[in-house]
Amino acid sequence: MNLIKPHDRISLAEKIGRPSVALVVDDFYNRVQTHPTLAKPFSIVAHWQEHKQRITEFWWIALGGKPTASYSYDPVSKHFLAGFNQTLLSDWKALFFEVTHTHLSPELASAWQQRVEMIGENLLRQNDKLLGDRGRPST
Numbered sequence: 001m002n003l004i005k006p007h008d009r010i011s012l013a014e015k016i017g018r019p020s021v022a023l024v025v026d027d028f029y030n031r032v033q034t035h036p037t038l039a040k041p042f043s044i045v046a047h048w049q050e051h052k053q054r055i056t057e058f059w060w061i062a063l064g065g066k067p068t069a070s071y072s073y074d075p076v077s078k079h080f081l082a083g084f085n086q087t088l089l090s091d092w093k094a095l096f097f098e099v100t101h102t103h104l105s106p107e108l109a110s111a112w113q114q115r116v117e118m119i120g121e122n123l124l125r126q127n128d129k130l131l132g133d134r135g136r137p138s139t
C-alpha cells in the first residue's frame with residue numbers, strides 16, 4: 001500500500017510557489033491603491049514595498065510554507081483601527097479573487113480563496129468582538 005505520510009504532503013504554498021505568491025500580493029496591493037473603496041483605508045500604508053514583503057510572508061505561512069523571516073503580526077487590532085467591516089471585506093475578497101484567477105490555475109486560485117474565506121470570517125468575528133456592544137456596523 002502507498003501511504004502518504006503527513007510530512008511528505010506538498011503544501012499549498014509549495015504548489016503555488018513563492019514567486020507566484022509574491023506576484024499575487026504585488027498585483028493585489030497595486031490594484032488596492034486605486035480601488036474605489038479599498039484605497040482609502042489602505043492610505044495609512046506608508047511603505048508599500050515593506051507591506052508587500054510582510055504580506056507575502058504572511059500568506060506563505062498561511063498556505064503551509066516554512067517561515068523564511070521572523071515578522072510578528074497583529075492583524076486584529078490593525079484591521080480594527082483601519083475601519084475593517086463586512087462590506088470592505090467583501091470588496092477585498094472580490095478583488096483578491098480577480099487577482100488569484102489572473103495569475104494561477106483555477107484549482108490553485110480556489111484553494112487559496114478558501115483560506116481567504118476562513119481568515120476573513122475569523123477577522124470579522126474578532127473585529128465584532130472589539131466593536132463590543134456597539135454591534136456590527138450596518139455598512
Ligand code: HEM
Nearest residue numbers: 041042058073074075078082083084088089092116119120
Ligand atoms: C481575508 C481578508 C484579509 C486578510 C487575510 C488580511 C491580511 C492582512 C495582514 C496579514 C496584514 C498585516 C497585519 C500586521 O502587520 O500585523 C494586513 C494589514 C492591513 N490590512 Fe488587511 N487583510 C484582509 C482584509 C482587509 C480589509 C477588508 C481591509 C480594509 C479595511 C484591510 C486593511 C488593511 C490595512 C489598512 C492594513 C495595514 C495596517 C497597518 O500596517 O497598520 N485588510 N492585512
